[in-house]
Amino acid sequence: MQGLKHLPLPARLRRRAERQWLIARAINRRRALTPVSDRTDQIRKRDILAFVTQRNERVRLPYFLEYYRNLGVRHFLFVDNASTDGSAEYLKTQTDVSLWRTRASYKQSRFGMDWLGWLLFRYGHNHWCLTVDPDEFLIYPHCDTRPLTALTDWLSDSGHRSFPAMLLDMYPKGNLDDETYREGQNPFEIACWFDPANYSIRKNNYLGNLWVQGGPRTRAFFPYNPQSGPALNKIPLVRWNRRFTYYSSTHMLLPRSLNQVFDEDGGEMASGCLLHAKFLSTFAKKSTEELDRGQHYGNSQEYRAYHAGLQQGVRLWCNESRRFRDWRQLEDLGLISSGNWP
Amino acid sequence: MSVPVNMGVVLLCHENLQMAARIARIWAEGGAKVAIHVDAKSPETEIDQMKTSLSDLPDIRFSRRIRCGWGRFSLIEATQHAASLLLEEFPDCTHVYLASGSCLPLRPISELAAFLALSPDRDYIESVDANEVAWVIGGLNKERFTMYFPFDWRKRRKLFDSCVNLQRRLGIRRRLPRGLTPHLGSQWWCLTARTLRAILDDPRRWEYDRYFRRSWIPDESYFQTLARRHSNRIESRSLTFSRFDHRGRPYRAYDDHIPILEESNCFVARKIWPGATRLLEHFPRPAKPDPDPSPPQPAHIERLIARALSRRVLGRPGLYMQSRFPRKDAENGKTSAPYALFQGLTDIFPDFETWLAEHLSGDVHGHLLGPEKVEFAGRPEIGPGALSCSAEIRDYDTQRFLAALIRVTEKMQIFQFSPRDNQSLNWFMATDPNATLFVVTGAWNLPLLETGMPFDDVRRITAMLQRTEMAQLEILNSVWVKARVQLWEFNDFIARPQAILEKALGQIDPNAKPITSLPPTRDTTGLAEHLQRLRNSGLHPRLTGDQPITKASHILTRNEI
Known part of the structure; x- marks a missing residue:
């Protein structure tokens, strides 16, 4: 662990000002959220909470909720961004879900982070909080035998406040629309392939986090400007404190000590993966829709590239793709590590 | 099998009393006499619950409650009280095992007794000469004995640290009571009643107590040092399996460790994650008609822990990932293969x-x-x-490109x-x-x-x-x-x-x-x-x-x- 103390005072003050600005902004945006069903009185001390923004993800939600309930998430806090497919109604009927609704712009709320920032501030204090999208599924060492509380207990005991989980893009073997995703189905029955070893890493000195890029999206859609490829580093699991804030999506946080989830002396710290079930039969429709809305990061250039790629029939699968088996396979490949948690 | 072994157990409990009650029941039903010390900080209602739930067992006593601070002498005092009580109430005890309310017996108590009966006058206590071996991981070693520690580490971390630094700078050195050689070791032991009585009834005990009162983590040195004075049949190992990582934090056992723990043949293990319900139900193994006195063989689980530790400290060579990004020249192998x-x-x-x-x-x-x-x-x-x-x-x-290519190919x-x-x-x-x-x-x-x-x-x-x-x-x-x-x-x-x-x-x-x-x-x-x-x-x-x-x-x- 190094860094914090060596920063000169002005640099620290600057980061602090930025952090306070982001928190103030999130608090200010709370008015954009209308509670639809507020069950937050069910939250007990030590419960693990999940914070999610969603828009028109009805078909994915049942499996998503089931997956995280099984891991041990006790309460879900959803922000629904003007869905039209009945997903809000579905969420309303779930007894462990609190739902807020907003019609405000996704882009102008820092891609939903202001909304979640407020909910984290209000309900996440002193809880282990998982901030994910409906297409992200957490895999961590021993996740087949130990619940999420085992991990969070161990992290607390070892003095860690955050847990990294890199985004691992999963894709099917054939075309995206070859097999239709059914509601409630495990998406990784269809999209079970991933790229084993083509990730680039650099360090962001401003916040002290790592910047991981690469994977199938970079190789298929950004072969000539890899720097525009999507960032894959994420820190979705944090023992939250009111003073914390996500800086950009869930890629990094302030204060920057929370980004110190990697060892620089050669050792390995524990880490997991977020399996990314973006590339399913639902993707084509979604990407057209998102392109029309223009609400995504960097002028939606990612979606532009996907759309162009899809028109040309780009396939993500290649001979070197690996079929997903379990967390041990990911650990052997060096995508995740159990660190000091045997 | 010449002398019958009468087990006594001193059980130190401070949190999760429900589990502690379960553990006490396991010991008592296995035929051991139990003296329980409950931290005075635990809520009264929980203690009453614990007492009622154990009221059907005749061989359980509760000792005077003391407020215990981690790493302080109060832990020793609690042990002394409970041990004296145990020896007074059950004078026929031949061995006393020190365990905590979260130490889980893995094998039936009868097997532990059978094992002790093999050489009944032996004291199983890890006791390592502090002058010669750095036993402590990630903490003070010899200085535990030569400095004063008036402040609590958990509550007054800064004062504690500056006090240590000040003493280092001033060169303050305490003198050990005459005749003692400082020894360190795991705080969980199993002593013969004879040795324990000798320690408790030592005429100079007040002198030792006064000394250890101001030393650091005496639970890992008090009995370890004094046992050397009163026993010459010391077997320097702990019968409780517990391991610490490079930062001095204990490893925990989970449900998936059941096979490996069973294979290790250890008598008692610590720490168990409280949520590991399957493991807590699985152990201790039911007693067999004729108890197996074979000693623990934890080689396999030691290897598992050693592997985790080396992964945490050294990492896999040539691997660059989200949680391992060594700075230049600290890579422990820039690439993974020739x-x-x-x-x-x-x-x-x-x-x-x-x-x-x-x-x-x-x-x-x-x-x-x-x-x-x-x-x-x-x-x-x-x-x-x-x-x-x-x-x-x-x-x-480029660097990640080359390292990944070399690592992923055979x-x-x-x-x-x-x-x-x-x-x-x-x-x-x-x-x-x-x-x-x-x-x-x-x-x-x-x-x-x-x-x-x-x-x-x-x-x-x-x-x-x-x-x-x-x-x-x-x-x-x-x-x-x-x-x-x-x-x-x-x-x-x-x-x-x-x-x-x-x-x-x-x-x-x-x-x-x-x-x-x-x-x-x-x-x-x-x-x-x-x-x-x-x-x-x-x-x-x-x-x-x-x-x-x-x-x-x-x-x-x-x-x-």
Whole structure:
């Protein structure tokens, strides 16, 4: 662990000002959220909470909720961004879900982070909080035998406040629309392939986090400007404190000590993966829709590239793709590590 | 089996009293007498609950409650009270086991008793001479005995630290009570009643207590030190299995550890994650009609822990990932396996790559770092590990590219190189013991002969490539080189290529096929004239070997040719 103390005072003050600005902004945006069903009185001390923004993800939600309930998430806090497919109604009927609704712009709320920032501030204090999208599924060492509380207990005991989980893009073997995703189905029955070893890493000195890029999206859609490829580093699991804030999506946080989830002396710290079930039969429709809305990061250039790629029939699968088996396979490949948690 | 063993247990409980009650029941039902100490900080209601739930067991006593602070003498006091109570109430106890409310017996208590009966006068207490061995991981070792510790570490961390620093600076040293040699060890022990009585009834006990009252973590030194005074049958090991990591935090057991714990044959284990319900139900194993007295054999689980620890501290060589990103020169292996690089050979033999692939068993690539694209063996669009052949993606993070390629493939990686390629890995490869670099300098002149470009352009390119290769040679000749480097000047190499290649291939792969023929050589006619023309134009060609080259020639002597 190094860094914090060596920063000169002005640099620290600057980061602090930025952090306070982001928190103030999130608090200010709370008015954009209308509670639809507020069950937050069910939250007990030590419960693990999940914070999610969603828009028109009805078909994915049942499996998503089931997956995280099984891991041990006790309460879900959803922000629904003007869905039209009945997903809000579905969420309303779930007894462990609190739902807020907003019609405000996704882009102008820092891609939903202001909304979640407020909910984290209000309900996440002193809880282990998982901030994910409906297409992200957490895999961590021993996740087949130990619940999420085992991990969070161990992290607390070892003095860690955050847990990294890199985004691992999963894709099917054939075309995206070859097999239709059914509601409630495990998406990784269809999209079970991933790229084993083509990730680039650099360090962001401003916040002290790592910047991981690469994977199938970079190789298929950004072969000539890899720097525009999507960032894959994420820190979705944090023992939250009111003073914390996500800086950009869930890629990094302030204060920057929370980004110190990697060892620089050669050792390995524990880490997991977020399996990314973006590339399913639902993707084509979604990407057209998102392109029309223009609400995504960097002028939606990612979606532009996907759309162009899809028109040309780009396939993500290649001979070197690996079929997903379990967390041990990911650990052997060096995508995740159990660190000091045997 | 001469003397019958009567087990007594001192149980220290401070949290999760429900589980502690379960553990106490296991001990008592296994035939042991139990004295329980409950931390005075625990809520009254929980203690009452615990007492009522254990009220059906006759052999359980509760000792006077003391407020315990972690790492303080109060823990010893609690143990002393409970132990005295136990020995008073059950004078026929022959052995006393110190355990906590979260130590889980893995084997039936009868087996522990049978094991103790094998040599009934032995004291099982880990006791290591503090002067000679650094037993403590991640904390104070000898200084525990020579300093004063008036402040609580958990509550007053800053005061604690500055107090230690102040004493270090002032050179304050406490004197140990006469006749004691400081010993350290695991706080969980099993002493014979005789030794324990001797410790508790020692006429100088007040003197020792006064000393240990101000020492640091006495639960790992008080009994360990005093046992040495009163017993000469010490077996220095703890019967409670518990291990700490490099920061001094205990490892925990989970449901998936059931088989490995069972196999370890340990009597008692700690720490168990409270949520590991299956494990807590599985252990202790039911008692067998005739108890098995075999000793613990924790080798397997020790290995598991050692592996986790080495992963945490050293990491896997050549791995760069989201939670391992070693700074330069702290990598513990820049790459994960040996690899080799041939520089200049494709310029001399256009077909070199195919020829080499026939002779070596590894994966022979083209110019992996080439300017246009990544030339994987067979030239696929997507190479091993789904690495893209795009030069832009590779150049975005060259180091990760090479490390990932070497890590994800099974065979040895062999590739071509030239001054035209991306040079950003030169330092990385030169300082990597896994690398074998085989360099023929100045060979890049040959393809320039055939280009038919205007002379001015050729001259400019020559100057550029020569500058690049000179910079590279400076790296390869530095004192920091860890790779196996072989440098040949073009002229020396072309004089007897077969012998040199044979030697090089033998170094890379002992099972390399013997060389029977060389691939067709590029036409060298006109090279001398070309070089002279360059010289005439004011450019001094330095790497082909026409001129004596100081830097490369001492390498020649090193290579003994």
